[in-house]
Amino acid sequence: MRKLMIVDDSNIIRNRIQRAYDSDTFMLVATASTGKDAIERFKIHRPDVITMDLTMPQMDGLECIEKIVAIDEDVRILVVSALSDKATGIQALSLGANGFLCKPFSEDDLIEALNELISD
Amino acid sequence: MNLSNVNISGRYRGLVISITLFLALISALLVYTFYTSSLLEENTAAIDTSNQIANNAQAVIKDIFDLQNSYGEDINSPHIQTVLQRLEENSEEIDTLLVALKTGSAYVDTKGETVQLPSITDPTTLQALNNTEKEWSMLRPRVKDYLEIADDVRQDTSVRLALVGEQAKTSSLAMNSSLEELTANIFTVAANQARNIRLIQILGVASIFAYFLIFIFFFVRRLRESDAETLEARRETQEIMQTVSTGLFLLDKNLQIGQQHSQALESIIGSDRLAGENLTHVLRGRISDKDLDTTRQFIEQLYNPRVKEKLVNDLNPLHKVMLHTESESGQENRYLDFKFSRVYENKNIARILVNVTDVSDAVRLEQKLEQERAQNDMQIEMLTTILNVNPVVIQDFIKNTKQHIEKINNVLKNPGSSQFELENKLKLIFREMHSLKGESSALKLHSFTKIANAAEDKLQALQNQAKLSGNDFLPLAVDLEELLNLSNTIERLGERINQAAPQVFTSLQENEPTKRSEPTKISEPTKLSKTVAPTKEAVTTANIQQQENAAAETSVITTPVNEPKVIITEHTQDTIETENDGLINIIDSNSLLASNSSKEHDLVEYYQDFAQQIAQRQNKKIQLEISDLDLLNVSSNAVSTAKEVIIQLLRNAIVHGIEVPEVRQAVGKDETGKICLNVNRTDKCLFVIIEDDGAGIDYEKIRQKLIDAGKYDAETAYKLNQKQLLGVLFSSGFTTKSQADEDGGRGVGLDIVKDRIQESKGQLNIKSQLGEMTKFVITLPIES
Numbered sequence: 001m002r003k004l005m006i007v008d009d010s011n012i013i014r015n016r017i018q019r020a021y022d023s024d025t026f027m028l029v030a031t032a033s034t035g036k037d038a039i040e041r042f043k044i045h046r047p048d049v050i051t052m053d054l055t056m057p058q059m060d061g062l063e064c065i066e067k068i069v070a071i072d073e074d075v076r077i078l079v080v081s082a083l084s085d086k087a088t089g090i091q092a093l094s095l096g097a098n099g100f101l102c103k104p105f106s107e108d109d110l111i112e113a114l115n116e117l118i119s120d
Numbered sequence: 121m122n123l124s125n126v127n128i129s130g131r132y133r134g135l136v137i138s139i140t141l142f143l144a145l146i147s148a149l150l151v152y153t154f155y156t157s158s159l160l161e162e163n164t165a166a167i168d169t170s171n172q173i174a175n176n177a178q179a180v181i182k183d184i185f186d187l188q189n190s191y192g193e194d195i196n197s198p199h200i201q202t203v204l205q206r207l208e209e210n211s212e213e214i215d216t217l218l219v220a221l222k223t224g225s226a227y228v229d230t231k232g233e234t235v236q237l238p239s240i241t242d243p244t245t246l247q248a249l250n251n252t253e254k255e256w257s258m259l260r261p262r263v264k265d266y267l268e269i270a271d272d273v274r275q276d277t278s279v280r281l282a283l284v285g286e287q288a289k290t291s292s293l294a295m296n297s298s299l300e301e302l303t304a305n306i307f308t309v310a311a312n313q314a315r316n317i318r319l320i321q322i323l324g325v326a327s328i329f330a331y332f333l334i335f336i337f338f339f340v341r342r343l344r345e346s347d348a349e350t351l352e353a354r355r356e357t358q359e360i361m362q363t364v365s366t367g368l369f370l371l372d373k374n375l376q377i378g379q380q381h382s383q384a385l386e387s388i389i390g391s392d393r394l395a396g397e398n399l400t401h402v403l404r405g406r407i408s409d410k411d412l413d414t415t416r417q418f419i420e421q422l423y424n425p426r427v428k429e430k431l432v433n434d435l436n437p438l439h440k441v442m443l444h445t446e447s448e449s450g451q452e453n454r455y456l457d458f459k460f461s462r463v464y465e466n467k468n469i470a471r472i473l474v475n476v477t478d479v480s481d482a483v484r485l486e487q488k489l490e491q492e493r494a495q496n497d498m499q500i501e502m503l504t505t506i507l508n509v510n511p512v513v514i515q516d517f518i519k520n521t522k523q524h525i526e527k528i529n530n531v532l533k534n535p536g537s538s539q540f541e542l543e544n545k546l547k548l549i550f551r552e553m554h555s556l557k558g559e560s561s562a563l564k565l566h567s568f569t570k571i572a573n574a575a576e577d578k579l580q581a582l583q584n585q586a587k588l589s590g591n592d593f594l595p596l597a598v599d600l601e602e603l604l605n606l607s608n609t610i611e612r613l614g615e616r617i618n619q620a621a622p623q624v625f626t627s628l629q630e631n632e633p634t635k636r637s638e639p640t641k642i643s644e645p646t647k648l649s650k651t652v653a654p655t656k657e658a659v660t661t662a663n664i665q666q667q668e669n670a671a672a673e674t675s676v677i678t679t680p681v682n683e684p685k686v687i688i689t690e691h692t693q694d695t696i697e698t699e700n701d702g703l704i705n706i707i708d709s710n711s712l713l714a715s716n717s718s719k720e721h722d723l724v725e726y727y728q729d730f731a732q733q734i735a736q737r738q739n740k741k742i743q744l745e746i747s748d749l750d751l752l753n754v755s756s757n758a759v760s761t762a763k764e765v766i767i768q769l770l771r772n773a774i775v776h777g778i779e780v781p782e783v784r785q786a787v788g789k790d791e792t793g794k795i796c797l798n799v800n801r802t803d804k805c806l807f808v809i810i811e812d813d814g815a816g817i818d819y820e821k822i823r824q825k826l827i828d829a830g831k832y833d834a835e836t837a838y839k840l841n842q843k844q845l846l847g848v849l850f851s852s853g854f855t856t857k858s859q860a861d862e863d864g865g866r867g868v869g870l871d872i873v874k875d876r877i878q879e880s881k882g883q884l885n886i887k888s889q890l891g892e893m894t895k896f897v898i899t900l901p902i903e904s
Contacts, residue, residue, distance in 0.1 A: 078431065087414045089435045093421040099431025116430050 035059025069096030777814030
């Protein structure tokens with residue numbers, strides 16, 4: 001069972017991911033709508049897997065990824081963002097994210113991406 | 121890769137084992153040679169020792185006989201002393217040598233060198249040694265007995281000397297023969313050993329030689345086999361690389377292209393120098409710098425082991441990338457799709473395999489499909505409009521459009537020569553195009569509006585051009601044709617509907633109220649709540665008539681006027697549906713004709729729709745109140761002028777008059793702006809009154825614009841009075857809006873209003889209060 005945290009400022013996307021993830025493999029331990037909250041909750045719940053939005057109020061996804069990876073470099077991060085700027089997505093990878101899922105996504109896309117994320 | 125690794129290490133293991141074995145063989149042979157040669161040395165030493173013993177024994181016997189012969193001589197004479205001493209030394213040496221020979225040990229010879237003797241195992245040799253020892257053991261005690269007393273002059277030595285002499289006679293021969301036998305035996309053993317050594321050395325060298333040959337044979341054969349395999353593999357790779365239709369190559373961490381790549385790659389990329397080149401150099405100038413930069417970062421991340429290869433496909437900047445290629449036939453753009461896959465070596469990312477395909481056809485097909493889809497959407501949009509909007513309005517629209525197009529065409533046909541003529545021509549076209557755009561946008565015919573907007577962009581560019589020429593107008597012909605095609609399409613669609621419901625369409629074409637048959641209500645009456653205040657209506661008309669007298673020329677009225685109002689609420693979704701139902705009913709029931717009230721209702725709705733659409737695009741909130749809309753049953757140009765003027769003034773009121781909700785709230789107004797539209801008529805005149813509670817006309821802003829545009833210097837601009845400034849507002853090309861869009865900002869709208877009113881010999885009154893309101897009153901004479 002992997003601990004999952006969902007970070008997205010959109011309530012709709014958070015709910016979408018909550019509904020879609022595979023509950024046999026993952027256990028939702030926290031959700032956050034700002035980068036700042038995400039770091040606080042990461043420290044408390046220590047999730048193994050994070051879905052991360054890039055554009056958020058109070059610290060964006062890039063900064064958030066950098067800080068979280070500095071705390072625990074084994075955490076797996078899936079960036080879930082719209083594909084307006086590929087360069088930003090790639091920057092997220094260079095800061096420690098492990099993969100990228102483009103919004104909008106289907107439930108199958110998400111399940112597949114999360115499973116790929118935790119594969120060795 | 122891994123397979124060939126195994127092969128390589130296996131081949132080397134065989135080689136290492138073979139060489140080790142070879143060295144071991146040589147070493148063994150060397151060790152054996154060393155060992156046997158030491159044995160030979162020992163045997164030689166044994167022969168020497170045996171000879172030494174024989175010599176010593178001869179010397180002992182000779183000395184004994186000498187002593188017998190010299191008996192009676194002075195015992196202390198040097199001769200006797202020397203002989204005695206030699207006898208003793210030789211005897212002792214024989215003792216030592218015999219012991220060494222018997223035990224096979226080492227001894228130190230007279231020269232001080234250590235001599236190692238072999239242990240004697242050969243029985244014949246041992247027998248000979250034992251015999252010698254036996255003989256010596258018989259002689260030795262007597263020599264010893266004699267030597268004990270030989271120095272003593274007081275003792276009689278003759279007896280012992282005689283005894284030793286006696287023994288020496290017998291032992292001499294025996295010792296000689298046994299020692300000879302010993303020597304001969306040892307010699308034989310040594311000779312045997314030497315022969316063995318020679319034999320073994322020959323065998324050893326021969327076997328080493330044979331081994332070497334076998335080794336070379338197998339090794340070379342194996343080498344040839346693996347070479348053949350490598351060659352075959354390379355040939356296969358080459359065949360694949362030459363035949364495969366996609367571009368294949370390997371990319372290292374520095375984005376260096378590998379030495380081998382598929383032949384198709386050259387034609388796909390359009391370059392024949394690729395091996396060993398840097399991918400960024402190959403692509404530079406052919407994709408955008410931003411894409412190039414992103415590509416570099418993307419590939420860097422592919423080498424990042426944290427990153428999941430399958431989860432970054434969406435970020436690939438070279439997915440369906442457009443590549444500019446310079447070819448013989450000029451510039452050519454193609455779409456390429458680069459796919460990247462990691463190549464692992466010992467679980468490390470060693471290289472990236474890149475697969476490039478030319479997807480131009482697919483992309484173009486996609487674009488074509490998209491275009492066709494847009495075309496279909498457009499047709500559906502038009503169909504929807506035709507079905508939703510009153511056919512009379514559409515009929516009007518088609519008629520107007522054709523008129524506009526014809527006017528523009530006429531202008532284009534008479535190319536002016538002077539700069540002045542050309543500029544006027546441009547203004548004229550601009551006006552027509554703007555009217556056309558306004559009308560199409562009111563009908564939500566966005567495909568129309570889009571073309572008109574594009575044409576306006578071109579005209580705008582021409583306006584900003586310093587010098588005009590007749591050729592500058594040529595590109596407009598394309599837009600005109602497109603517009604004409606579109607209006608023909610609409611007309612055709614209308615005709616189809618006409619075929620389905622011939623009478624209806626005929627009636628719709630009959631715009632003349634005198635020809636109109638008795639109006640019949642369409643099945644569903646309007647659902648609009650329409651509150652009419654009939655008593656106040658007369659007052660309104662009276663007011664307007666009063667104004668008509670005052671409005672002899674364009675002037676500014678500053679006194680506030682309170683108008684009675686007839687409020688029509690905004691239409692809602694279900695009213696549109698009702699309208700649809702109504703229309704379907706028209707087509708179904710051939711005999712029905714639109715009534716006056718329903719036609720007025722359609723026009724009201726048309727203006728409402730138009731106004732709300734503009735408001736939405738401008739992010740404004742408005743409420744359009746239409747009291748009377750007495751445009752029907754009037755056979756006059758005044759009606760079409762009025763319609764056109766209303767469109768322009770409504771647009772003007774929303775775009776320039778009404779403020780955005782935030783601003784309205786800030787100045788204490790209701791966030792929804794109010795616009796009142798009122799059309800009345802007398803027998804002779806038609807009155808159009810449009811009033812908004814927006815920002816009013818900002819004369820200072822007009823003044824500032826004039827100065828900014830460089831049309832006047834500051835001094836002259838400040839001398840202009842309000843009337844003159846209004847004149848500017850209504851002149852061509854003037855706008856207070858800084859950015860042109862679908863709704864305005866090109867400074868053409870009010871220009872059209874002025875022109876149309878002038879054409880109809882009408883009048884225009886404006887009243888405005890800064891920050892409060894603007895009111896336009898247009899009087900149009902009705903020809904009898």
